[in-house]
Amino acid sequence: MKIPVFGLLSLLFLQTYGLSFQVTPIVIESKQLAIVLQVDGEGHVGIVHFGDKLQNQDEYGKIWSQSLHNDNNDGIQNNAYTPSGTWNLVEPALTILHADGSMATDLVYKSYRKIANDNKSIDYVVSLEDPVYKTKVDLHYLVYPDQDVIEQWAEISNLIESQITLQKYASANLYLTGTSYYLRHYHGIWAQEMKPEVEELTAGIKTLDSKLGTRANLFQPPSFILGIGAVPSEDEGQVLLANLEWTGNFKIDFEKDTYDNLRLIAGISPHASAYQLNKGENFKTPALVYAYSNHGIGLASRNLHHWARKYKVFDGMGTRLTLLNNWEATYFDFNEEKLKSLFSGAKKLGVDMFLLDDGWFANKYPRNSDHSGLGDWQENKKKLPNGIPFLVKEAEKAGVKFGIWVEPEMVNPKSELYEQHPDWVIRIEDRPEVYYRNQLVLDLSNPEVQDFVFGVMDTLFSKNPSLAFIKWDCNAVIFNAHSDYLESVGKPQSHLYVDYVNGWYKVLDRVREKYPKVPMMLCSGGGGRADYKALSYFTEFWLSDNTDPIERVFIQWENSQFFPSIVSDNHITDWSKLRLKFRTDVAMMGKMGYDIVVDHLSEDELKFSQQTLKKYDELKPLIWYGDQYRLMNPWENPLASISYVSPDQTKAIMFNYAVSNRFDWTYTLKPIQLKGLAPQKTYSVKEINIFPGSRAVIDEKQRYSGEFLMKVGINPQVSQNRSSVVLEINEIK
Incomplete structure (x- = not known):
């Protein structure tokens, strides 16, 4: 059941076009994020705030007055869905060819409604209309408050007798205020997916796009991370993680404007894709889904994982087959x-x-x-x-x-x-x-x-x-x-x-x-x-046809920023001749499978695989549904470390992999700090996935507080001879 609450009933407006002014802003909130929309004197809807929410909602109305621009047309910068051909001089979200040949479109505020859904999501719908051509645009901001995630899309309707042609029709048009922005995006080719690059955005437009037709991700995926004010880091700073929900051509533009603010326009690529609408027809764009965090990539990533499992991935809370x-x-x-x-x-x-x-x-x-x-x-x-x-x-x-x-x-x-x-x-x-x-x-x-x-x-x-x-x-x-x-x-x-x-x-x-x-x-x-x-x-x-376990550590690491482990198919294969234990430990980080000839395994290899599969069956709920913490970045260290912690903080699993063949004592001597545990709880640490003939080095009789494991850490004692180490952590009551 959906319960609409109409903004017209709760907000104050002057109704005459040209004088339409919204005294009270439209506030769209999740747990951390607030998007504040304001209608100006011409009826245009602008984004006056995109960032941390305020505890006192009454103060959102003061935001607009604190930004003093002298440009009489500064609304072109922060418009919530920028049309082209009239007052706009920046990259548009919407371009329409009208029946009379005009390319000019204007969009002014008509109404606002808030719809509470049974699944606890809230759909904020802002309706805009061209006063001349009667094209209607509904902007949807579907908020999942508990997961701190928003899906945003647009619905464009042709309300006149004549046919119109959409030449550009973005899903989302965001506006972020600040001074510096750092984009983490990805490129690649077959067997080399998700290679990251970080760059500071400068004046002009940075574009991520694909024109492959059948698939979004080959050279470039429809996912990105944006750091606001600093390079995106795992546990600090304002970040935005996003994925365009479209399996085809896409275009994502980042335009740094003359005020050092950032316009973000994402949607289907307009390349060779003009789309006609007859009278009464509408076009619904795909959604841009994003998670905002003021505590770095890790929190935004976990929120996105929670949302994906509960709301988006097919059977996201179900089981999977090995x-x-x-x-x-x-x-x-x-x-x-x-x-x-x-x-x-x-x-x-x-x-x-x-x-x-x-x-x-x-x-x-x-x-x-x-x-x-x-x-x-x-x-x-x-x-x-x-x-x-x-x-x-x-x-x-x-x-x-x-x-x-x-x-x-x-x-x-x-x-x-x-x-x-x-x-x-x-x-x-x-x-x-x-x-x-x-x-x-x-x-x-x-x-x-x-x-x-x-x-x-x-x-x-x-x-x-x-x-x-x-x-x-x-x-x-x-x-x-x-x-x-x-x-x-x-x-x-x-x-x-x-x-x-x-x-x-x-x-x-x-x-x-x-x-x-x-x-x-x-x-x-x-x-x-x-x-x-x-x-x-x-x-x-x-994730990739590349099943080399070293390469897979990096590919799985990057995909984990956006996608939960339950959707990550990781197989043990003969692509690499590295030890079977290493290959298995890497695959265990998601949904494990095999591409091997079982009869070619040695007796010890078969025994190890059988034991590991039994252990995996026991631990897979923790791996699939636990909160993921990326502990040590393989791009910056010769070691990768990732953990999953149960929601009740009673269990965790820690994967550690040596990713460099270079001799380096430094990373074997230092403990790695865990995250997400309960400081007051007491835990045991046990090494698992022991290959026959080997022995555990970690003392499983030792007891540690959660505080110790997070502030001091545990040394998994990874080395060239112990190139992968998996630790199981359990609360002792």
Whole structure:
């Protein structure tokens, strides 16, 4: 149930346009953050405060009077949703081509309402309207007070008879006051995701963007950290963590203005994406989700994790399956007998499930490599003469569940689907086709293609009701952006990038409506899809195809800023020849899985893996739902240290990894201070994940106060011979 409280009833206004002045500001509050909006004498809504909340709400009304600008048009800087073509001279949030050819839009205040939702969130809605063209914009600030998180988006409505064209339509337009701003953003490529960079923002515009079409994150993800007044640090300073909830092209602009304040405009990229609205139609932008903290990245990150688990990630408070994947063990080369032996290995190892990866389908053009078969989702009769139902039963006989890999948005030119439906493919007929992993993208703006993709999933589940898991991949990006479908229905090609992503969401809506309990992994050539809209359909995501454990420490560290450990798929593989213990300890930091041949393990390695999996089953609620504390940064030290603390502060687990091969005694001699424990409690510290033939070095009989562990610390005694150490910490009563 939603209970609206209308701002018109509680605030004072002069109603005549040109004299509209709001005496009482609109105050949007979470636990720490306050966003204060004020209507000026021209009816424009400005952001007069974005920062720490005040205890006395009456004082918000004094903020505007303390900022003395002489520029008669200073409202262009702090506007809450800046239109273009009239009084604005800065980067706009909204650009509209009107039916008469005018590019001029103005937005003035109309109303404000506050809606309390049953889930304890509060939706603050500020309505704006162009007094000439009657375009309406509703600004939504959905506040989750307990988690200190806000989702912000805009809904744009065409209220006139004529068609309008949205040329830019941002999700959020923020305005931060200060003198210096430091942006932590990320770049990368396949197997090198989430490489951080920190820079001070200077005059002008810094842009983060992607134009890949099918995936947000390859070269640059839609996530960032902003330090206000100082470089973002783990435990100090004002920071803003944000993620754009959109699995496609995006653009995030940071514009430092003439007053040394910062304008932040985030949303779908306007690149080749002008969008038409007919009379009565509206456009809802994706949300920008952000967490604000005045105590550094760590607090904002934990708040975002709490919000994600409770409100956004699919089954965020549920359980997850440990699995054995065949990909790095077999690649495309397998048959029923080989898979049955892997089922036995999965049971022997102790995981919950076996996951069959790429290569199980297509007959005319068999999927024996990534050059053919994609799109033909029938079991390959030569490899699997008895089909998937047989494999599901055989896996269950062996004592494990069965999951499967799909990539239903894609097609190989060498496939029956391509031969039968070239009109379903995003391509330009008169131009050479451009391939990414030897494949092309199906046109999900087309309802027939949406039906086909849903049908792939529906058929799998209908034939295999006990199918336990889906790994949904997406490797290709959009080249030669053209839709035969849009052309056939008279819609502009500039709708394609937006309609593709929304078409994918429509398919996932149908999948989740019919199959609400099946866990699904989000994958995209590694970590190419990492946003909170996609994760509202998926239980987890694949961070990177790079499973080297040293590299994974860094990739998992950076992703942990934004995403909780329960969504982080971490696998033990043979990519690296580092000790199995090190590989296992790194994977244990999230949702653990395996890509190995179990029969290739030595007796000690198998025993260690079995013992560790049993311990992981015991500790996974702590790892998945505990508060994460990043203790030692691997970018700044030869050692990484991360802990998870239970909400009641009775348990913790501490992961420690040596990440440098250089000899350095200094980091082995010093204790590491823990965080998040109760100072007055007494704790034991026990080393776990001990490899057979080794012994624990930490004295588990010793007792420590929480105060000691946080102010003095514990030395995990990491060294070249002890390159990873995992400590279990329990309250002693």
